[in-house]
Amino acid sequence: MANEVVLLDTWFSMFGMRVKIALAEKSVKYECKEENLRNKSPLLLEMNPIHKKIPVLIHNGKSICESAIIVQYIDEVWNDKASFMPSDPYERAQARFWFDYIDKKVYATWRTMWLSEEEHEERKKELISIFKTLEEILGDKTFYGGATFGFLDIGLIPFYSWFYTFETYGNFKFEVECPKLMAWVKRCMEKESVSKTLPDEKKVYDYVVSMKKALGFD
């Protein structure tokens, strides 16, 4: 079967980065089409008519949406390489639970901290507490997947490219708040699939500053 793989993405999206890392881990070649979220392409609207969001993976003309679902799809289709998923069903359920926890908590909390003056302090504390929780469940493991980099590692590591932005807007330091998590970040960054995917933290920050202005804040 021909494998035509196209990714609709925007460079600063943590959710798109998950897909890029998963594809790199499986050595899948693909074409990345950069979307402008203020002027979405007809292809994006056709391929994700429900949510109209990136990332979308288009595999042989069929679209798969939602990063957690895409990463599992990649794992299941390119199954000649090691699976991202733990082999034990309970561990698999745990990995899915924490991936979902990240999806429910991190971006929404950050967004309110970023945009709301009233809720800034409260949300900042919440954001730090979310990452402390994630640090706690890592424990003394090398990766969330244990000895190997897996599903939950892929779910979380893209946020590292936004850490400088979180720190600058929140006036805190991950190195101080979550030193063990930062040690995990360093281990992840030794992997090419991660280091070659994540954009420069300053570039993300500059983009976020410009976006806030464009939204009419500051």
Add this chain to the structure above:
Amino acid sequence: MANEVVLLDTWFSMFGMRVKIALAEKSVKYECKEENLRNKSPLLLEMNPIHKKIPVLIHNGKSICESAIIVQYIDEVWNDKASFMPSDPYERAQARFWFDYIDKKVYATWRTMWLSEEEHEERKKELISIFKTLEEILGDKTFYGGATFGFLDIGLIPFYSWFYTFETYGNFKFEVECPKLMAWVKRCMEKESVSKTLPDEKKVYDYVVSMKKALGFD
């Protein structure tokens, strides 16, 4: 291995019903502990410290949370019976996508329709449109799983026990708006795993009326 299975639930929860149907489909014996959501048990808070929500499945002392994750866990652990999941990775991704769509859309839309006077009409239209979308993707299939009752069927059918409530508060009829979906409901209700799990629609309605009063509305 001993299989001690306990379910923390409340009888009117669509999310809990998903788990009950999945357990029934796999012929798993379990103890159901009814929770009072206004006075959550120490066991619930211990077993789901993050979200503090039902349903929680406790299998040999270990907890699994979030209904989509629990249903997949049940499918993977009790794998001597047919899988809920489609065998094709793309179909599996689609089933996960629509299950997630239900989770993101139905309850939140209903809740606003139910509680907000200003947004009532708009949310009612949205709720109907969500179910029309779900009817459309069913197409002419017997079940969402194709010939067999599967993961997405389990995700959606519990909402049927709330249809009378949705209809009464929304002043519309599913039979008129979504006749093909209602034919699917009838097929699902022929399954004992479903008919023995879903509570009486009038009992749900009475409960919802009393809850609205308790919340200080009406």
